[in-house]
Amino acid sequence: MPETIDLPRSKRLKALTHEIHDRLDKSIMEASSFDSIEGYIRFAGVQWIFHRDIDALYEDADLMMLLPGLPERRRLSLIAADLADLGSGAPTVETPPAFQHCRAVDTAAALGWLYVAEGSNLGAALLRKAAAKLGLSDNHGARHLAPAGEGPAAHWRAFTAALDAAVLTQDEEDRVVAGAKAAFTRVQALANAALG
Numbered sequence: 234m235p236e237t238i239d240l241p242r243s244k245r246l247k248a249l250t251h252e253i254h255d256r257l258d259k260s261i262m263e264a265s266s267f268d269s270i271e272g273y274i275r276f277a278g279v280q281w282i283f284h285r286d287i288d289a290l291y292e293d294a295d296l297m298m299l300l301p302g303l304p305e306r307r308r309l310s311l312i313a314a315d316l317a318d319l320g321s322g323a324p325t326v327e328t329p330p331a332f333q334h335c336r337a338v339d340t341a342a343a344l345g346w347l348y349v350a351e352g353s354n355l356g357a358a359l360l361r362k363a364a365a366k367l368g369l370s371d372n373h374g375a376r377h378l379a380p381a382g383e384g385p386a387a388h389w390r391a392f393t394a395a396l397d398a399a400v401l402t403q404d405e406e407d408r409v410v411a412g413a414k415a416a417f418t419r420v421q422a423l424a425n426a427a428l429g
């Protein structure tokens with residue numbers, strides 16, 4: 234997509250993943266994930282597996298240098314607490330996480346995965362309202378949808394500013410895009426299995 238070449242990295246990622254992102258959003262909403270507590274538990278299970286996949290990234294030294302405040306963006310424990318509130322444990326997963334603790338991380342690909350995770354925070358405002366209709370709140374069942382203290386837009390801007398500032402080679406740029414697409418594909422597969 235040559236017309237994206239001059240865009241900041243975050244805008245380029247948005248353009249290059251628009252189709253797969255849109256498809257994922259539609260499948261989550263079409264699955265009636267917020268029509269019942271049972272549907273919401275399935276949705277939260279998808280979230281838990283995805284955040285389990287990336288949990289190791291929040292402790293990676295190279296990523297923490299590129300993305301200040303990265304550990305505070307971690308959401309796996311919040312999702313686990315939400316599931317516990319609703320009397321559900323974390324889903325059983327047979328496969329290892331996409332990124333594992335004590336294993337070397339492809340920093341560029343990881344930036345793409347984190348772009349997807351952080352972008353979902355921005356969209357969480359709508360989901361939070363839907364969860365509230367089920368009686369869930371920032372303190373019970375929907376902690377992982379709660380906005381950051383500074384607000385979702387400011388939280389996102391801080392992340393994208395750091396993401397855009399990272400100095401990368403062309404090969405690394407390609408791996409960031411591939412990482413974002415892989416993350417969206419992973420969540421789509423999880424949604425298809427749990428919500429479909």
